[in-house]
Amino acid sequence: xxxxxxxxxxxxxxxxxxxxxxxxxxxxxxxxxxxxxxxxxxxxxxxxxxxxxxxxxxxxxxxxxxxxxxxxxxxxxxxxxxxxxxxxxxxxxxxxxxxxxxxxxxxxxxxxxxxxxxxxxxxxxxxxxxxxxxxxxxxxxxxxxxxxxxxxxxxxxxxxxxxxxxxxxxxxxxxxxxxxxxxxxxxxxxxxxxxxxxxxxxxxxxxxxxxxxxxxxxxxxxxxxxxxxxxxxxxxxxxxxxxxxxxxxxxxxxxxxxxxxxxxxxxxxxxxxxxxxxxxxxxxx
Amino acid sequence: xxxxxxxxxxxxxxxxxxxxxxxxxxxxxxxxxxxxxxxxxxxxxxxxxxxxxxxxxxxxxxxxxxxxxxxxxxxxxxxxxxxxxxxxxxxxxxxxxxxxxxxxxxxxxxxxxxxxxxxxxxxxxxxxxxxxxxxxxxxxxxxxxxxxxxxxxxxxxxxxxxxxxxxxxxxxxxxxxxxxxxxxxxxxxxxxxxxxxxxxxxxxxxxxxxxxxxxxxxxxxxxxxxxxxxxxxxxxxxxxxxxxxxxxxxxxxxxxxxxxxxxxxxxxxxxxxxxxxxxxxxxxx
DNA sequence: GTTCCGCATGAATCGATAG
DNA sequence: ACTATCGATTCATGCGGAA
Numbered sequence: 021x022x023x024x025x026x027x028x029x030x031x032x033x034x035x036x037x038x039x040x041x042x043x044x045x046x047x048x049x050x051x052x053x054x055x056x057x058x059x060x061x062x063x064x065x066x067x068x069x070x071x072x073x074x075x076x077x078x079x080x081x082x083x084x085x086x087x088x089x090x091x092x093x094x095x096x097x098x099x100x101x102x103x104x105x106x107x108x109x110x111x112x113x114x115x116x117x118x119x120x121x122x123x124x125x126x127x128x129x130x131x132x133x134x135x136x137x138x139x140x141x142x143x144x145x146x147x148x149x150x151x152x153x154x155x156x157x158x159x160x161x162x163x164x165x166x167x168x169x170x171x172x173x174x175x176x177x178x179x180x181x182x183x184x185x186x187x188x189x190x191x192x193x194x195x196x197x198x199x200x201x202x203x204x205x206x207x208x209x210x211x212x213x214x215x216x217x218x219x220x221x222x223x224x225x226x227x228x229x230x231x232x233x234x235x236x237x238x239x240x241x242x243x244x245x246x247x248x249x250x251x252x253x254x255x256x257x258x259x260x261x262x263x264x265x266x267x268x269x270x271x272x273x274x275x276x277x278x279x280x281x282x283x284x285x286x287x288x289x290x291x292x293x294x295x296x297x298x299x300x301x302x303x304x305x
Numbered sequence: 306x307x308x309x310x311x312x313x314x315x316x317x318x319x320x321x322x323x324x325x326x327x328x329x330x331x332x333x334x335x336x337x338x339x340x341x342x343x344x345x346x347x348x349x350x351x352x353x354x355x356x357x358x359x360x361x362x363x364x365x366x367x368x369x370x371x372x373x374x375x376x377x378x379x380x381x382x383x384x385x386x387x388x389x390x391x392x393x394x395x396x397x398x399x400x401x402x403x404x405x406x407x408x409x410x411x412x413x414x415x416x417x418x419x420x421x422x423x424x425x426x427x428x429x430x431x432x433x434x435x436x437x438x439x440x441x442x443x444x445x446x447x448x449x450x451x452x453x454x455x456x457x458x459x460x461x462x463x464x465x466x467x468x469x470x471x472x473x474x475x476x477x478x479x480x481x482x483x484x485x486x487x488x489x490x491x492x493x494x495x496x497x498x499x500x501x502x503x504x505x506x507x508x509x510x511x512x513x514x515x516x517x518x519x520x521x522x523x524x525x526x527x528x529x530x531x532x533x534x535x536x537x538x539x540x541x542x543x544x545x546x547x548x549x550x551x552x553x554x555x556x557x558x559x560x561x562x563x564x565x566x567x568x569x570x571x572x573x574x575x576x577x578x579x580x581x582x583x584x585x586x587x588x589x590x
Numbered sequence: 591g592t593t594c595c596g597c598a599t600g601a602a603t604c605g606a607t608a609g
Numbered sequence: 610a611c612t613a614t615c616g617a618t619t620c621a622t623g624c625g626g627a628a
Binding site (some may be wrong): 098100101102103105107111112115120121122123126132136138140141142143144145155156157159161163209210211212213218267 | 385386387390393394396397400405406407408409411413417421423424425426427429430440441442444446494495496497498554576
Binding site for chain 1 (some may be wrong): 603605
């Protein structure tokens with residue numbers, strides 16, 4: 021890892037002032053979703069959500085490098101039988117403040133929360149909004165290639181006669197280079213849909229999202245040694261993954277219990293080889 | 306089928322006047338996406354999209370039954386490196402005009418259009434916006450249940466103790482009726498993500514969406530004998546499926562070539578048993 | 591060492607009840 | 610009338626103990 025992460029305790033609207041201008045390559049965060057209940061963690065009322073978030077967005081704008089990316093994991097709640105509009109209003113407001121709404125990835129959750137209602141089904145997807153400061157930004161697409169689908173395997177088994185002939189004629193010694201090329205071409209570029217299960221009850225920590233989610237975006241938008249920021253650290257999933265991937269991590273958390281937990285986890289942290297897990301494209305499993 | 310569909314040639318903004326008030330149970334349509342290029346079919350400029358659509362939405366509001374549903378298949382284009390905002394602006398404007406934004410379904414396309422760009426991946430999902438006139442609307446959830454996941458086959462045999470306890474607390478008399486429901490269950494309710502492949506090259510027409518997409522929503526929101534409207538009929542996928550499912554279909558199309566094609570298809574139409582195809586939930590294939 | 595199975599628990603939402 | 614709280618509903622997943 022690229023050193024101990026920088027962990028800050030406090031409201032990120034204030035603590036972000038301790039982060040330098042143009043110093044962050046990727047902001048990956050999942051802010052508390054709007055909630056009309058009071059006294060809960062981050063219980064921001066849906067109607068106040070945009071006003072609450074924009075000062076933070078201004079700080080994020082300042083600390084992000086021009087070539088950096090901001091990934092916002094968010095989903096609107098149902099209020100009074102309707103999807104609330106705070107997320108799409110937030111997109112419009114972000115654009116007014118200089119952010120480019122480059123893309124909207126979709127997290128397709130394999131295991132959505134159970135339940136049954138007369139007027140809707142279970143919600144099994146969340147938004148991953150991509151914002152940028154300029155049209156040109158860093159993106160390392162080759163880092164997130166996925167195994168090719170089943171069609172390729174069957175295709176390879178029954179390699180066409182012309183392929184074999186063409187191959188033999190070129191190499192002249194049995195199995196040739198073309199075949200190996202095909203065999204090596206087992207990866208393709210992914211789509212803008214990420215198909216993962218939520219981690220319900222993992223060991224000690226239960227994060228809002230699985231490790232693979234920040235891992236995918238960190239691979240896609242940063243290199244080792246780059247800086248990853250999560251202004252709503254929570255249980256620390258993003259900073260943990262970033263540290264394991266040899267990125268500089270900055271995490272801000274307002275609740276002391278979460279902050280202490282993450283801090284303690286890093287105190288006993290031992291550098292280890294990051295276990296690489298593949299993320300498979302949906303529909304190919 | 307419930308009779309020959311009602312096919313209207315012309316601009317739906319005008320032709321909708323020929324449809325009675327409160328007569329439609331489901332509007333399912335995929336309007337021409339915004340396109341900055343001129344002289345294309347429905348080439349509405351992105352910046353003018355909302356203004357163009359709202360008069361049509363007003364007519365749709367009039368013809369839809371209070372218990373009816375409007376499903377709008379749409380996706381924003383990339384304009385100048387950004388996702389354009391006309392879709393989310395349309396949602397806000399629809400709500401101002403009395404529509405309820407009940408839900409946003411996701412169509413997760415198994416086989417998305419190929420391609421590679423330096424700053425984005427292939428787009429493999431589209432929005433299916435659900436609008437309603439009131440909180441109570443017709444929804445026949447049992448019609449679209451899907452096979453239960455593999456886990457159930459092995460694990461549901463012995464119902465877990467906690468589930469029994471949960472259930473007893475609710476019913477208060479030994480085995481609740483829900484336990485027997487669970488034991489006999491091989492189908493579960495789906496989620497708000499619809500996982501379908503696009504029809505690559507079916508027959509002659511190249512539809513914007515596969516038959517299963519309107520089929521799913523027609524099953525979910527209408528009964529046989531109900532009325533389904535598609536104001537942007539195109540190649541007629543929705544009205545074809547609706548007719549096969551014994552629903553009254555109304556289709557409006559502005560281009561004579563499409564209109565004639567659909568008309569001809571129905572002239573030679575022979576009532577047939579609709580081939581039932583299951584739609585499987587994502588992650589279970 | 592494998593496989594099997596019990597078990598808890600989730601970024602949820604609705605309707606009824608209570609203040 | 611309007612808001613706060615609570616119970617009921619539901620299904621996929623990983624862990625850990627058992628076979």
